[in-house]
Amino acid sequence: MAADVVALAMKGGASDAEAVAREGDEFSVNVRMGAVETLKESGSRGLGLRVFLGTRSASASTSDLTPEGIRLLVEGALALAKVTEEDPFSGLPETDEFDSLPDDLHLYYEDVYSLPGVERIEWARRVEAAALAADPRITNSDGGSFDAATGRKVLANSRGFLGGYRTSYAGVSAAPLAMDANGQMQRDGWWSSARRLGDVESPEAVGKEAARRTLRRLGARRVPTQQVPIVFAPEAARSLIGSVFEAASGDSIWRSASFLAGKLGEQIAAPALNIIDDNTMLLPSGVGGFGTSPFDGEGLPSRRTVVVESGVLRNYLLNTYTARKLGMKSTHNATRGLAGTPGVGCGNLYLEPGTLTPEEIIGAIPAGLYVTSLMGFGTNLVTGDYSRGATGLWIENGQLTHAVEEVTVAGNLGEMLLHVTAIGNDLVFRGPVASPTLRIDGMTIAGA
Numbered sequence: 001m002a003a004d005v006v007a008l009a010m011k012g013g014a015s016d017a018e019a020v021a022r023e024g025d026e027f028s029v030n031v032r033m034g035a036v037e038t039l040k041e042s043g044s045r046g047l048g049l050r051v052f053l054g055t056r057s058a059s060a061s062t063s064d065l066t067p068e069g070i071r072l073l074v075e076g077a078l079a080l081a082k083v084t085e086e087d088p089f090s091g092l093p094e095t096d097e098f099d100s101l102p103d104d105l106h107l108y109y110e111d112v113y114s115l116p117g118v119e120r121i122e123w124a125r126r127v128e129a130a131a132l133a134a135d136p137r138i139t140n141s142d143g144g145s146f147d148a149a150t151g152r153k154v155l156a157n158s159r160g161f162l163g164g165y166r167t168s169y170a171g172v173s174a175a176p177l178a179m180d181a182n183g184q185m186q187r188d189g190w191w192s193s194a195r196r197l198g199d200v201e202s203p204e205a206v207g208k209e210a211a212r213r214t215l216r217r218l219g220a221r222r223v224p225t226q227q228v229p230i231v232f233a234p235e236a237a238r239s240l241i242g243s244v245f246e247a248a249s250g251d252s253i254w255r256s257a258s259f260l261a262g263k264l265g266e267q268i269a270a271p272a273l274n275i276i277d278d279n280t281m282l283l284p285s286g287v288g289g290f291g292t293s294p295f296d297g298e299g300l301p302s303r304r305t306v307v308v309e310s311g312v313l314r315n316y317l318l319n320t321y322t323a324r325k326l327g328m329k330s331t332h333n334a335t336r337g338l339a340g341t342p343g344v345g346c347g348n349l350y351l352e353p354g355t356l357t358p359e360e361i362i363g364a365i366p367a368g369l370y371v372t373s374l375m376g377f378g379t380n381l382v383t384g385d386y387s388r389g390a391t392g393l394w395i396e397n398g399q400l401t402h403a404v405e406e407v408t409v410a411g412n413l414g415e416m417l418l419h420v421t422a423i424g425n426d427l428v429f430r431g432p433v434a435s436p437t438l439r440i441d442g443m444t445i446a447g448a
């Protein structure tokens with residue numbers, strides 16, 4: 001179908017064309033206090049087309065895959081292209097750049113739907129029940145959930161590329177609520193997800209961990225405004241790595257909307273920092289990573305790109321358009337939805353782990369904050385200014401003491417990267433962006 005649509009666009013007068021076809025299905029159930037609250041089972045199919053008339057381009061998409069629907073898709077895209085502005089940087093990659101990784105990247109497993117529907121609901125009940133049974137102080141719940149999904153993507157263009165792959169996903173999560181002696185309630189949660197059901201942690205293990213994380217937040221209080229070392233737990237530290245990606249993205253760089261613009265080859269972080277974007281990665285289990293794919297959103301073969309090496313900025317992350325804008329080559333980081341032009345996205349983006357355990361990092365701090373979660377979107381990519389609401393645990397004499405809430409951690413992302421003083425050995429991929437525990441000095445806590 002994708003190849004036929006490209007042929008129709010070329011027959012209609014396009015100088016180049018690119019089509020993407022997607023189909024998928026998903027199952028999701030959320031249980032609260034043992035009762036099914038929401039249950040969704042759905043499927044979708046869609047087709048997107050991007051056409052070029054010289055340096056003019058336009059895109060359109062449809063879920064109507066009848067011959068008439070496809071005809072309207074092609075005619076609509078071509079009509080739009082005729083009225084758009086010319087852009088000398090637009091266009092498909094060169095013909096010799098297209099390719100797909102030849103090996104099986106282990107992205108699809110049929111076992112995500114191996115459980116009958118009743119058992120999927122039971123998994124959601126089990127994860128919530130395990131959290132509720134962990135401690136009498138856990139009196140309520142925002143629910144337990146089980147999710148599964150599979151998808152397929154095909155990309156075709158007029159320069160001879162035709163490729164496709166399938167993906168799968170399964171996950172379970174719980175979000176319990178606990179109450180202390182004063183009637184104050186706290187909420188936290190935990191989850192486990194994987195490309196195959198066999199790699200998902202048991203509902204009982206996930207529920208127990210969700211309960212532990214919720215209970216440690218009881219008695220939370222503010223701390224005075226001060227400047228102390230801050231330790232970011234992996235689930236909080238990964239958002240910092242995500243901010244580095246946004247600052248190093250070609251879209252931000254060519255617009256000069258990033259504090260990293262013009263800094264290739266410069267020391268922008270502590271010498272111990274190495275940030276990698278690897279779209280080819282297989283996890284230790286042999287399964288493809290959450291950001292792994294055989295080709296990017298433009299049909300260029302996936303690759304491993306070193307973003308920061310020993311603290312030095314080595315590469316921006318680029319698709320074809322942003323690369324042309326900067327006079328560079330694509331790093332094969334194009335992403336593509338059904339509609340619109342390709343964007344820039346990461347694959348498996350991570351900070352390489354260090355050698356210290358989280359306990360060793362915390363144990364070296366006389367007083368500081370261990371951040372377990374962040375709120376808000378307080379990163380200014382242009383200046384690097386950073387300010388986020390935070391919750392966590394107070395560190396006193398190398399020990400985690402009491403819970404902390406209603407504080408803000410602030411600094412400048414450029415300075416924060418230079419002041420990373422310890423990196424943990426606890427890198428675990430729970431999504432496409434991952435980081436081990438991080439210690440950063442020189443930040444300010446705004447509190448009581």
